[in-house]
Every structure is written in C-alpha cells, then in structure tokens.
Amino acid sequence: MSEYSSSRDLIIRPLSKELADASVLQVIDNLEPHGLARSAVDVAKALVARGATSLIVSSGGALVPEARIAGADHINLMPPAPNPLKMRLMQRQIARLIQKHKVDIVHVRSAGFAWPALRAAKAAGCASISTVSDVSAETGGFFTRRYERAFTGADHIIAISDFIAEKVRTLRAVPTERLSVIHRGIDLARFNPAAIKAQRLIALARRYALPDDRAIILAAGSITARNGFDHLIEAIAKMDRDDVFCLILGDEAGDPQAGRALESLIEARGLGGKVRLGGHCDDMPAAYMLADVVAAPTIEPEAFGRVCVEAQAMGRPVVACRHGGARETVLDGETGWLVPPGDDAALAQALMQAVQLDAAARRTIAMKTRSRIVTSFGRERMCEQVLARYSLLLAPHVD
Numbered sequence: 051m052s053e054y055s056s057s058r059d060l061i062i063r064p065l066s067k068e069l070a071d072a073s074v075l076q077v078i079d080n081l082e083p084h085g086l087a088r089s090a091v092d093v094a095k096a097l098v099a100r101g102a103t104s105l106i107v108s109s110g111g112a113l114v115p116e117a118r119i120a121g122a123d124h125i126n127l128m129p130p131a132p133n134p135l136k137m138r139l140m141q142r143q144i145a146r147l148i149q150k151h152k153v154d155i156v157h158v159r160s161a162g163f164a165w166p167a168l169r170a171a172k173a174a175g176c177a178s179i180s181t182v183s184d185v186s187a188e189t190g191g192f193f194t195r196r197y198e199r200a201f202t203g204a205d206h207i208i209a210i211s212d213f214i215a216e217k218v219r220t221l222r223a224v225p226t227e228r229l230s231v232i233h234r235g236i237d238l239a240r241f242n243p244a245a246i247k248a249q250r251l252i253a254l255a256r257r258y259a260l261p262d263d264r265a266i267i268l269a270a271g272s273i274t275a276r277n278g279f280d281h282l283i284e285a286i287a288k289m290d291r292d293d294v295f296c297l298i299l300g301d302e303a304g305d306p307q308a309g310r311a312l313e314s315l316i317e318a319r320g321l322g323g324k325v326r327l328g329g330h331c332d333d334m335p336a337a338y339m340l341a342d343v344v345a346a347p348t349i350e351p352e353a354f355g356r357v358c359v360e361a362q363a364m365g366r367p368v369v370a371c372r373h374g375g376a377r378e379t380v381l382d383g384e385t386g387w388l389v390p391p392g393d394d395a396a397l398a399q400a401l402m403q404a405v406q407l408d409a410a411a412r413r414t415i416a417m418k419t420r421s422r423i424v425t426s427f428g429r430e431r432m433c434e435q436v437l438a439r440y441s442l443l444l445a446p447h448v449d
Contacts (some may be wrong), residue, residue, distance in 0.1 A: 235432030365416030
C-alpha cells in the first residue's frame with residue numbers, strides 16, 4: 051500500500067459545512083481538452099453542485115463553455131512570462147481576484163501560474179493546494195529555480211500518481227504529511243461497454259477497414275517518440291503472425307516527420323497489411339471495443355496513463371510498460387501485462403498471450419478490469435477526494 055494513501059479514504063468522511071459556503075479559485079494555463087483541464091472542469095462542476103463558488107483562471111480553451119454552463123466563473127488571464135516583473139504583475143491581478151471573490155482556497159494546476167498565485171494566496175491568508183502531474187530536477191539560474199520550487203510550496207500537494215508523489219518527495223524534499231495521491235478520474239458513463247451501440251462499432255470498423263478474421267491490437271496517443279509506437283511495430287514484426295492487425299490512432303502532435311518515420315518502418319518490415327496509422331479518432335470508447343488488446347508501449351514513464359485506464363474501463367486487457375503510472379493502473383497478470391520499456395521481444399510475447407486468450411478468459415479479464423476502474427479511477431471518486439481535501443484545508447481539525 052502506498053504511503054501517500056490518505057486522500058483515497060477521504061470520501062467516506064462527510065464534507066465540512068464550510069465547503070458549501072466557500073469560494074475556490076483554480077488556476078491553470080488553459081482549458082483545452084487535456085487531462086489537467088478536464089480534471090479542473092470536473093472539480094469546478096462538483097463544487098457548484100455542492101453549493102460552493104467555483105472560479106477558474108486560465109487563458110481560455112474549448113472547455114470554457116462547459117465550465118460556465120455548469121455555473122463556474124471563468125476569468126481569462128494569460129500565464130505570465132518567467133521574469134520577476136511579469137510575475138509580480140500577475141500576483142497583483144490574482145490578489146485582486148481573491149479579494150473581489152472572497153476566495154478561501156487557491157488551487158494551482160500549472161507551474162507557470164504557481165509563483166504568483168501561491169504568493170497572492172499566502173498574502174491574503176488563503177489556503178493553497180497544488181496538483182502536480184510532473185516534476186523534474188531543478189535547472190537554470192536563481193529565478194528559474196525559485197519558479198520551479200514554487201509549485202510545491204502550497205499548503206498541500208496532490209500528486210496524480212504514486213510515481214509522481216515519490217518524485218515530489220525526493221526532488222523537492224516535501225514531507226509526506228503535505229502530500230497525497232489522487233489519481234485522475236475518467237468519465238465512466240462515456241467509457242462504458244453497455245453504452246456502445248452496434249452502429250458505432252460498424253462505422254469505425256468500416257472507417258479503418260478492420261479485417262473481420264484477425265485479432266485487433268489497438269494503440270492510441272500522439273505520434274511522438276515517447277509513446278514507443280516504433281517498438282510496437284517491431285513487436286508486431288517479431289510476432290510473425292498473419293492473424294493479427296494493429297491499428298495506431300493519434301494525431302501527429304505538430305511533428306509530421308514522426309508519422310512518416312513510422313510509415314517507413316511499417317514498409318521496411320513488410321507490415322503494410324498488418325499495421326495501419328489511423329490518425330485522430332473522435333470515438334475512442336468504440337475504438338477500444340473493437341480491440342482484442344490495447345498496447346501502451348511508452349518508452350518514457352507517464353504520470354498517469356489515461357489510455358490504460360480507458361481501455362480497462364471498456365473491459366479490454368492492456369499490455370503496457372513497467373514504469374510510471376501504468377504500474378498503478380495495470381495489475382500485471384490479472385488485468386494485463388507489464389513489460390520492460392523498449393523490450394520488443396517481451397512486448398511481442400505479451401501481445402501473443404493476449405491475442406491467444408479464449409472467450410472465457412476474456413470475460414474474466416473484462417469483469418475484473420471494469421470493476422477495478424469503476425472502484426478506483428472514476429471521475430466522481432476523483433472529485434469527491436479533491437473536495438474532501440478542500441474540506442480539510444478549511445477545517446484542519448477534522449481527522
């Protein structure tokens with residue numbers, strides 16, 4: 051069991067009365083639809099549902115309308131440039147917002163806003179909290195190091211995985227009592243096998259021309275080197291089977307060269323009929339349902355690893371690399387397989403085991419994966435844990 055497990059049990063405690071009357075300001079770079087922003091909007095909606103005042107500061111993004119419709123207030127501010135003058139000007143702006151909206155808690159979700167937002171919170175006597183999804187060794191000059199340290203200077207720090215919590219503790223010397231783990235949560239209604247209609251599956255199968263007589267190996271994520279899709283292609287080549295087909299879904303993330311490199315590798319290995327790059331997919335729940343196994347061959351550790359969680363929510367076994375958040379979300383030998391990063395032979399062997407599962411074994415894994423994700427990685431659970439942490443900040447006497 052993790053030593054950073056305190057927040058995971060907070061949802062069994064009733065929230066303090068003060069939270070319903072509180073004003074919470076979340077600060078984040080932008081509200082484009084990525085994991086950090088999705089979590090911020092989910093928490094904002096949960097706060098409104100509990101009667102609290104919910105505010106978000108960001109530079110804007112596609113999720114702003116959703117937050118506003120739910121009753122949260124959005125204030126548009128650009129992240130400050132990393133220099134002392136810009137930081138102090140931003141500190142004054144946030145201080146004015148704190149005073150105007152009688153903010154009780156400032157929740158910082160982006161390193162760029164950390165220094166001015168947390169200083170403004172401290173000066174105003176607000177409680178502060180930060181959610182950390184990554185941390186690295188301090189680099190650069192004096193001011194750069196100060197800005198890097200600021201993110202972990204809040205009253206309490208939420209890490210999105212045990213992996214990140216350990217990095218925060220060791221790289222920033224944060225004591226365990228100021229640190230808790232709250233995993234990101236996914237939308238269990240959207241990622242629900244029972245919600246997928248046959249028409250959606252048929253449409254996607256036709257769009258990607260998936261063969262009916264082969265086991266489908268699915269991978270998803272930005273087409274970048276860190277996601278390890280080249281290792282997946284090499285693993286497919288090592289499997290040397292004509293009854294498998296691999297579909298890789300994801301945008302090129304501004305680097306078309308990466309996609310061309312994968313296409314060249316597919317051609318060089320003679321896998322033109324076995325591996326396909328499908329580009330962006332706007333119906334990932336249905337895509338997971340079409341797969342027999344989902345691969346996450348990342349060569350760099352992910353802080354959380356949303357693909358692994360989403361795939362398991364859809365009842366699919368996962369083959370992932372044994373590092374980062376995957377070690378917490380995938381149960382090796384039970385809900386999937388964990389292999390050494392960059393080990394093409396081990397990846398091929400695990401994929402072979404997955405595609406050879408019989409129907410009974412697949413049903414058993416599907417029940418176990420879905421049950422575990424519903425219990426531990428749902429959006430509602432994540433929101434309850436964050437709100438419970440807010441409650442403790444407002445009422446520190448609560449045990």
